Amino acid sequence: MKDKRSKFYSSIALLLRIHPEFGALLALVLVFIVFCFTATRFLSLESLAGIVTVASELGIVAAGITFLMITGEFDLSVGSTFGFSAMILALTANAGIPLWIGFLLALAAAFFIGLINGIITVKYKIPSFITTLGTLMFWRGILLAVTGGFAVRYWGTSSFLNGLNGHFLGEFRISSIWFFIVIFLLNIILTKTPYGNSTYATGGNKEAARVLGISVDKVKIINFVICAVLAGLAGCIQFARFKSVDPLRGTGMELEAIAAVVVGGTLMSGGYGNLIGTLFGVLLMGMVRSGLIMSGAPAYWYQAFIGIILILAVITNTKLKGWAIK
Amino acid sequence: MKTNLKSRLFLMLVSVCLLTLIFGTLVEAETFNFYVVSHGGPGDPFWGVVMKGMKEGAEAITKGTGDTINATYSGPAKYSVEELINMLNSAIATKPDGIAVTITDPAALDAPLRKAIAAGIPVIAINVPDSRPEAERIPYLFYIGGDEYLSGKKAAQRILTVRKPKRAVVTIHEIGHMGLELRAKGFIEVMTANGVPAEKLATYLDPTQAIEILKGYFAKNPDTDAIFTLGSIDSSYVITFLKEQGLAGEVVHGAFDVSDEVVHSIKEGTTLFTISQQQYLQGYLPMQFLYLFNKYKFLPANDILTGPGFVDASNVKDVEELVMQKYW
Numbered sequence: 001m002k003d004k005r006s007k008f009y010s011s012i013a014l015l016l017r018i019h020p021e022f023g024a025l026l027a028l029v030l031v032f033i034v035f036c037f038t039a040t041r042f043l044s045l046e047s048l049a050g051i052v053t054v055a056s057e058l059g060i061v062a063a064g065i066t067f068l069m070i071t072g073e074f075d076l077s078v079g080s081t082f083g084f085s086a087m088i089l090a091l092t093a094n095a096g097i098p099l100w101i102g103f104l105l106a107l108a109a110a111f112f113i114g115l116i117n118g119i120i121t122v123k124y125k126i127p128s129f130i131t132t133l134g135t136l137m138f139w140r141g142i143l144l145a146v147t148g149g150f151a152v153r154y155w156g157t158s159s160f161l162n163g164l165n166g167h168f169l170g171e172f173r174i175s176s177i178w179f180f181i182v183i184f185l186l187n188i189i190l191t192k193t194p195y196g197n198s199t200y201a202t203g204g205n206k207e208a209a210r211v212l213g214i215s216v217d218k219v220k221i222i223n224f225v226i227c228a229v230l231a232g233l234a235g236c237i238q239f240a241r242f243k244s245v246d247p248l249r250g251t252g253m254e255l256e257a258i259a260a261v262v263v264g265g266t267l268m269s270g271g272y273g274n275l276i277g278t279l280f281g282v283l284l285m286g287m288v289r290s291g292l293i294m295s296g297a298p299a300y301w302y303q304a305f306i307g308i309i310l311i312l313a314v315i316t317n318t319k320l321k322g323w324a325i326k
Numbered sequence: 327m328k329t330n331l332k333s334r335l336f337l338m339l340v341s342v343c344l345l346t347l348i349f350g351t352l353v354e355a356e357t358f359n360f361y362v363v364s365h366g367g368p369g370d371p372f373w374g375v376v377m378k379g380m381k382e383g384a385e386a387i388t389k390g391t392g393d394t395i396n397a398t399y400s401g402p403a404k405y406s407v408e409e410l411i412n413m414l415n416s417a418i419a420t421k422p423d424g425i426a427v428t429i430t431d432p433a434a435l436d437a438p439l440r441k442a443i444a445a446g447i448p449v450i451a452i453n454v455p456d457s458r459p460e461a462e463r464i465p466y467l468f469y470i471g472g473d474e475y476l477s478g479k480k481a482a483q484r485i486l487t488v489r490k491p492k493r494a495v496v497t498i499h500e501i502g503h504m505g506l507e508l509r510a511k512g513f514i515e516v517m518t519a520n521g522v523p524a525e526k527l528a529t530y531l532d533p534t535q536a537i538e539i540l541k542g543y544f545a546k547n548p549d550t551d552a553i554f555t556l557g558s559i560d561s562s563y564v565i566t567f568l569k570e571q572g573l574a575g576e577v578v579h580g581a582f583d584v585s586d587e588v589v590h591s592i593k594e595g596t597t598l599f600t601i602s603q604q605q606y607l608q609g610y611l612p613m614q615f616l617y618l619f620n621k622y623k624f625l626p627a628n629d630i631l632t633g634p635g636f637v638d639a640s641n642v643k644d645v646e647e648l649v650m651q652k653y654w
Contacts, residue, residue, distance in 0.1 A: 041545045050538040057534050149371045151562065153587055175534075242533050242566055244587065246559055251531050289535065293527075293542035300501060300528050 020265030021277030023317040027263070027309065028284045031291065039294035047290060049171035054286035056179035059279065060234040062257040062264075063182050064227035066278045067190070068128075069261055071223045072203035072270025075117060076132040078231035078257060080139035082250030085110045085232030086239040087143055090152040099160040103236055110232025111225055113139065118224030122217040128224075136254070143247045151246035154239075164240035175237045182230065187275045199223065203270025259306065260285050263313040272321075284309065357394040358424070360384070360616050361417040362609060364453065365410050365430040367403040372605060375652055376453075379609025387617050397613060407431045411438060418442045424616030426608075428453045429464065439464045448619050452608045455629070467619065468626055470611050472603030472633030474505045478512025480634045481554055481580045481601055486520055488578060488598060491552035494524040495543060499536070499560040501528050506556045509582060513554050522552075533563040540567045552578045558585040561600070565591045584637055584645065584654040592642045603633030606653050 015022070035042045061078050068075055085106040092102030117135055121128045165175045190196040201209035202219045209216050231250075239245055264281030266273025288305055362380050366373035377399045384397035400417065402409035410430065415438055417425055425442065429435055429451050443449055443465055455469040456462075485491065494517045496510045510526050517524035527543055529536040540563075544550055553568075555561040561581040565588070568574045574596040581588050581600035591597040611630060618624040637645045637654075648654050 039546075044545075046541070047545070050541050054535050054538045148374065151558065151585065151587070238534055242563065244562055246562070248531055248559065249533075253532065286538070290538055290542045293539055294546050296546055298525075298528075300526075302528065 019276075020267075020273050020317065020321070021280055022265070023313055023320055024264045024277050024280035024284060026316070027313055028280050028287065031284060031287055031309075035287065035291035035295065039291045040296075042291060042294050046171045047294065049169075049173070051283060051286040051290050052176045052179075053173050054289060055279075055282040056173070056175040057234045057238050058253070058257055058260060058285065059179045059282040060175075060182050060237070061231050061253060062260045062278050062282050063179075063186050063275055064230035065254075065257050066261050066264070066266050066273060066275055067186060067199065068223045068227045069258075069266050069268060070190070070199050070203045070270060070273050071220050072206075073121065073128040073220055073224065074132060074258070074268075075114075075224065075227045075231075076129065076254045077113065077117060077135040077139060078227065079250035079253035080136045080143070081110050081113050081228050081231040082235035082238075082253055083245065083247065084113070084139045084143055084235070086235035086245040086249055087147065087152060087247070089236050089239050090154055090243075090245045093154045093156065094152065099158050103160070103164075106236050107229055107232050110228045110235075113232075114225035114228025115221065117228065118221030121224070122220050140247075140251070147247045149247055151244055153244040155243070161240040161243070165237045166240075173241070175241070178233070178237060182233075183275050183279055186226075190275060195219075200271055203272075205271070256285065256306075259310050263310060265317050355392045355394060356621075357396065358617060358620055359396045359420065359422040360398070360424045360426070360613060361420075361422050362397065362399045362426045362452070362612065363410065363414045363417050364399075364401040364428045365405055365407070366428075367401050371652075373401060375654070376605050376609035378652055379606035379611075380613060381609075383610035383613030387613060391617075393617070393621075395613060395617060399609075407434050411435065414438050418445075418447065421445070422447060423620050424448045424450070424612075426450045426452045426470070426612035426616070427466075429456045429466075430454050432456045432458050432464065436464055439466065448616055450612050450615060452612055453605070467615075469629040470615070470632060471608055471630075472605075473631055474508035475512040476631070477582070477601050477603070477634035478509040478514075478554075479516045480512075480636075481509070481582075481599075482513045482516035482520075482524075484599055484636065485552050485554070485578050485580055486516070486522075490520065491517070491522050491578065492549040493547055494522050494552035494554065495547075495550055496524065496526050496554045496556065497529045497536070497540070497560045497564060498526050498556055499529055499531055500557075501530075509556050510554075517552075529560055529563070531559060533566070536560065536563045537567045537570070540564065541571070544571070544573075551576065552580075554580045554582075556582050558583045558588060561585070561588050561591075561597070565596055568596055584649055586646075586649060589637070589642060589646050589649055592638060593646075595639075599636050599638040601634045602637060602654055604635045604654070605632065607632040 041047055065075060088106040088109050089102045092105055093099055117132055120126060121131045165173055168174055190199060198214045198219050201212060201214055202216045206216050235250060260281035261278050262268060263284060264277030266277060289302055292302055292305060364373060380397050380399055384395035387393060387395045400413040411434055414427060418438060425447060439449055449466040451466045451469040453471045456464050496513050498506055498510055500506055514524045529539050553564060555564045564579060568577055568579060579597045581597050584600055584602050588597055588600045645654055
């Protein structure tokens with residue numbers, strides 16, 4: 001009997017060790033149950049669509065951050081990259097350049113931003129926190145200077161923009177399809193390919209990774225680029241819906257995305273985490289926001305709740321992980 | 327005879343001297359140096375309009391009177407009270423003939439401004455007045471600018487003239503911004519006094535999240551039929567929200583600040599009005615008043631309110647053109 005029980009515990013421990021997203025899933029289920037009782041019309045298709053819509057744009061950004069955080073690095077400049085790419089799409093569209101070319105240019109700009117972040121961090125051995133704090137300010141400053149503080153609006157209509165972020169199935173938006181594609185592809189790369197192993201190894205133990213012949217610097221730079229391009233993609237997707245960008249677009253997004261990733265169980269020190277956790281993390285953020293308002297709680301409380309959830313999730317994850325490793 | 331001629335010549339000489347002196351004084355052109363020191367940088371579109379007002383105000387005097395006005399604008403590129411103080415001190419050091427300044431941080435601006443006033447430099451407050459009790463206020467001449475609280479009240483009154491809403495909501499995208507909070511306060515007080523439940527809704531900066539917040543609010547409070555937005559950022563996503571949800575026209579929308587999107591929305595009928603503090607005047611009028619004070623000691627009896635000014639269906643066409651020319 002005792003043997004059976006210890007076998008059961010050890011199998012749960014193993015489950016927790018290989019599934020860092022467990023804590024986030026638990027929180028998601030708990031929050032869902034609470035809101036089912038407190039929030040008006042929470043259990044409706046519109047409400048679900050709303051949660052997924054919020055989670056999608058944030059989630060595309062957070063997916064890139066997850067990849068980078070597993071490598072043991074940060075990107076604080078994603079909010080600025082988000083706004084900058086959207087602005088490039090808006091400006092090129094207004095200049096009469098075909099939208100798909102503008103879209104590619106916006107992604108190319110994001111690629112460039114990521115490359116700079118990566119090269120500076122790796123070559124000059126500066127903590128990525130500092131590098132990307134600098135580029136956060138730099139690109140936001142460029143955005144403000146170029147626009148003079150004015151929002152840029154595209155008045156035309158286009159099927160290309162509808163394809164990026166139109167409607168489907170009533171209230172759902174195409175951004176959610178992009179989000180699930182991104183999560184699916186990155187998850188395959190992370191779990192089924194040698195590159196995924198290199199990413200984990202780079203964040204886990206750099207020296208061991210080097211000994212194994214992994215080019216740690218290269219992996220880091222590639223992940224900086226992936227992170228920035230995804231932030232750029234999310235910016236373009238949001239532009240496709242609103243057809244306008246203000247120079248403050250994406251401000252504060254980096255912290256929300258990092259919070260979602262951490263709630264999802266990815267370790268800030270690197271080497272541990274996955275995308276399914278991030279998926280639950282962003283859904284949780286979206287659910288808390290919608291649920292609080294539908295429950296009639298003053299919206300001013302949202303940040304306070306997210307703060308509590310963030311800390312509770314990290315404590316739970318750390319405890320669960322500590323117990324699983326024991 | 328000789329003495330007579332001498333005295334006549336002397337008299338003529340004196341007359342000529344006196345006339346030269348009198349007319350010389352009358353036609354001698356004067357030069358005045360005025361400064362506008364604000365917390366907003368020249369890259370901010372709002373302050374771009376103020377700068378334009380200042381420049382054109384100074385030019386108008388120079389053209390119309392023959393006197394010369396040298397007007398200088400200074401404001402930190404990024405919000406910083408320290409830099410505002412440094413710029414103000416630099417302006418005071420040049421011993422100008424007048425300063426127009428935003429009292430963004432009364433405590434920090436108190437010492438340098440009192441020193442300037444004691445040194446005889448005329449000071450006018452613009453855009454933000456000294457909000458402290460009257461006895462503690464910096465003794466500047468008067469204030470030229472908007473009144474945030476009054477703007478909120480007027481917005482509510484304007485909506486009430488169209489119809490009495492069942493429920494009204496104010497979106498706020500920068501929580502804790504004093505100006506926005508005062509606009510919301512004025513609006514909510516008038517609505518509540520008229521028996522309309524009204525409250526603030528924090529929508530933040532991200533439009534996707536803002537729309538879901540609005541959807542959540544309307545799901546919880548489906549009787550909401552009036553919405554007041556406090557700036558061009560939240561006006562933009564509220565307009566999208568109303569259109570996407572098919573609520574345009576059903577929900578009365580009052581906005582703040584003038585942007586091409588809001589102007590377009592007023593023309594379409596989605597937005598009832600937008601409020602402007604007509605900040606062009608906050609640059610233009612200080613030039614006029616500082617000049618009139620220096621020259622003739624004229625002072626208005628009261629503060630001068632440049633806002634709230636309304637843009638609605640009645641004047642939107644005229645304003646549209648002026649927005650392009652950066653007067654609004």
